[in-house]
Amino acid sequence: MLTPTLHGLVLAGGLSTRMGVDKATLVHPGSGKPLWQHCAERLGAWCQGVRVSCRADQIPLFPPSAPLLLDPVPPGDHGPANGLLAAHRHAPEAAWLVLAVDFPLVTPGAIRRLCEARSSGCAGTAYINGAGILEPLFAVWEPAGLEALEAAPAWGPRHVLASGPCKRLEPDDPRVLLNANTPEEWAASGMLACRT
Numbered sequence: 001m002l003t004p005t006l007h008g009l010v011l012a013g014g015l016s017t018r019m020g021v022d023k024a025t026l027v028h029p030g031s032g033k034p035l036w037q038h039c040a041e042r043l044g045a046w047c048q049g050v051r052v053s054c055r056a057d058q059i060p061l062f063p064p065s066a067p068l069l070l071d072p073v074p075p076g077d078h079g080p081a082n083g084l085l086a087a088h089r090h091a092p093e094a095a096w097l098v099l100a101v102d103f104p105l106v107t108p109g110a111i112r113r114l115c116e117a118r119s120s121g122c123a124g125t126a127y128i129n130g131a132g133i134l135e136p137l138f139a140v141w142e143p144a145g146l147e148a149l150e151a152a153p154a155w156g157p158r159h160v161l162a163s164g165p166c167k168r169l170e171p172d173d174p175r176v177l178l179n180a181n182t183p184e185e186w187a188a189s190g191m192l193a194c195r196t
Helices: 035-044 056-061 081-090 108-117 143-151 157-163 183-188
Strands: 006-011 050-054 068-070 095-100 124-128 134-141 166-169
Touching: 006 035, 006 081, 035 050, 035 095, 035 108, 050 056, 050 081, 068 081, 081 095, 081 143, 095 108, 108 124, 108 134, 108 166, 134 143, 134 157, 143 157
Parallel strands: 006 050, 006 095, 050 068, 124 166
Antiparallel strands: 095 134, 124 134
């Protein structure tokens, strides 16, 4: 069986209510670029192409050249599953290396390890945190996993990926799984609370 081509997906369609500003526009101090672009460039080294999923009302936040995919339903309906479904509908035969914009400490090494450990015969390949909880928003999703999510989006990405055969990895540095949703979490990550 042929291994599906790996594409990249930056999940940027969240409402960012707790952050107070759109997280996609926060500037990563290491690169000096907005998070959506920083994440896209990190994924690009491993993928045939990278897309950024967002809501229709976010389009003005991005330059015209940004490779956007529009979320298919309002964000309150299925949360981050929206972006995954948009990607799957765009290229249903592809696997997707997924990274949410609010993971500011993801390193090239963590991405490389995820890709090298990829098992295309599973629903996906993902890291688990110290409590053994799987992280579906920094993971490789295979077509089978995305098909399962398409069939039951209300279950949510974590439940769908954990329910299928999923290859699990422990990160070398647990900080790569830090999910910054508030200004306090953003500051605690060592990032600067600035935006484009």
